[in-house]
Amino acid sequence: MMRIELHSDLDENEIKEKLKSAEIVSEGDYLLIPKNNRFKVYDTEGLIFINLEDIAYVEAFDKIVTVYTEHKHYVSLIKLYEYEDEADYFIRISKSVVVNKHHIQEIRPSLNMKFKLVVNDTLLEVNRTYYYEFKAHIGI
Numbered sequence: 001m002m003r004i005e006l007h008s009d010l011d012e013n014e015i016k017e018k019l020k021s022a023e024i025v026s027e028g029d030y031l032l033i034p035k036n037n038r039f040k041v042y043d044t045e046g047l048i049f050i051n052l053e054d055i056a057y058v059e060a061f062d063k064i065v066t067v068y069t070e071h072k073h074y075v076s077l078i079k080l081y082e083y084e085d086e087a088d089y090f091i092r093i094s095k096s097v098v099v100n101k102h103h104i105q106e107i108r109p110s111l112n113m114k115f116k117l118v119v120n121d122t123l124l125e126v127n128r129t130y131y132y133e134f135k136a137h138i139g140i
């Protein structure tokens with residue numbers, strides 16, 4: 001069964017009636033987007049949606065969650081653990097950072113059971129608490 005969440009300004013009965021005779025077309029009146037593939041984030045101009053795959057890493061600092069993509073960063077109202085739970089390619093590397101393993105450019109061993117990662121030309125550290133979990137997830 002497909003479950004559909006309606007935006008607050010859409011009439012539920014009207015949509016139910018239209019769905020009975022709906023057909024899939026290249027351009028239509030409505031756009032159905034899988035909820036789990038896009039996240040709402042905010043930039044300087046307001047609310048936008050970004051694809052989950054485009055997120056390189058997510059960092060929480062002082063109750064502010066920042067989402068980093070290849071070229072920009074955004075503020076998110078979604079909690080850090082929700083990104084980790086959303087897709088199996090997100091890996092927690094510290095209490096405040098979750099990375100997308102597809103965006104890791106380098107993994108460098110470090111002292112005291114740690115790794116240094118290069119993600120979007122940014123150096124991030126896998127701390128000791130998440131060391132073994134990270135190794136298992138990456139397969140090293």
